Amino acid sequence: MLQNFAAVNMDDVSGLTALDLRPTGGDDIVQQLNTAARRPRWGWIAAITAFILGAALLPWGFIIWAVAVPGCWWLFLRDALQKNVVLLYDLEDAPAVWFDRFTTAWGTAAASDRLWRTVESGHVQTTYQHKTNAGVEAIVRRVPAMARIQQPKRLATNVDIPTLRAGKDALYFLPDRLLVCSGKHYSDVAYRQLSVRRSVTRFVEQPGQVPKDTQLIDQTWQYVNVKGGPDRRFKNNPVLPVVQYGQLELTTSQGLAWSVQSSRATAFDDSAALLLNAPA
Incomplete structure (x- = not known):
């Protein structure tokens, strides 16, 4: 060859x-994985939206960013849980x-x-x-x-x-x-x-x-x-x-x-x- x-x-x-x-x-592991793969990443969506909105409204944008940080962090953690399937052997x-x-x-x-x-x-x-x-x-x-x-x-x-x-x-x-x-x-x-x-x-x-x-x-x-x-x-x-x-x-x-x-x-x-x- x-x-x-x-x-x-x-x-x-x-x-x-x-x-x-x-x-x-013969079980639903594949279905769970495909469902998890299709879920949107809300953390990134929220972070990008907050960044753009804050940049457009400076100097008031600093307040938006400060408020958005804990919310985006929570969404990142939530995404990590929902986009993974647990399979223990x-x-x-x-x-x-x-x-x-x-x-x-x-x-x-x-x-x-x-x-x-x-x-x-x-x-x-x-x-x-x-x-x-x-x-x-x-x-x-x-x-x-x-x-x-x-x-x-x-x-x-x-x-x-x-x-x-x-x-x-x-x-x-x-x-x-x-x-x-x-x-x-x-x-x-x-x-x-x-x-x-x-x-x-x-x-x-x-x-x-x-x-x-x-x-x-x-x-x-x-x-x-x-x-x-x-x-x-x-x-x-x-x-x-x-x-x-x-x-x-x-x-x-x-x-x-x-x-x-x-x-x-x-x-x-x-x-x-x-x-x-x-x-x-």
Whole structure:
């Protein structure tokens, strides 16, 4: 694969967002999160209004600001309570052991130098495309991703949650389900419905962009001939490093689709194995 998509038709492979995924958790947590996300931030609205009004009525505006401060502070505290959903876990026995092991394994993924999510992919179909795209069979477009262990946005829990984020989209690996977030919209997926696939892939990287924890396995050229050597007709034909990346694919029959690459080939080994054996 190569991160270059010149003259190749690309297809969206990012799957459905949380807005389109039907929740499968069987309770109202997702509904509570979506309701909390839609609530306006009255504290900011009041603060901005008071500032504008006070500025327009100076010097009397100082009195308006003094009166508005405690009211705005109270609204900020109220917003913080209403825009968060509390979910407490009492983990015991096998579920507790599984989640503790998964959280530890996720730390290995978080330690990768670089992570990416693949959002578009296209197959090389013609000889010309093959020769001008380093001889690869598929082209992808990726966006940076991050793996963390943290508290989910708008969800207050008593445990830290393994998190995978790419742009405005995020996956939160809760003890009992996978929480899917797209902007201000939430859905969830039961672990029993999640398909997990881990693999190692060859990737043609750009010069000077090889992460420090990546294994360099070969090299190629931007323009190649039919036998795989450099095409001598191009004077500017840079040498491209071929590296080995890890890949984690999380999908469901409903349309969730996350394909994540890690600069460290083994980054997702343990966490993928644990997801395949998540408690029902």
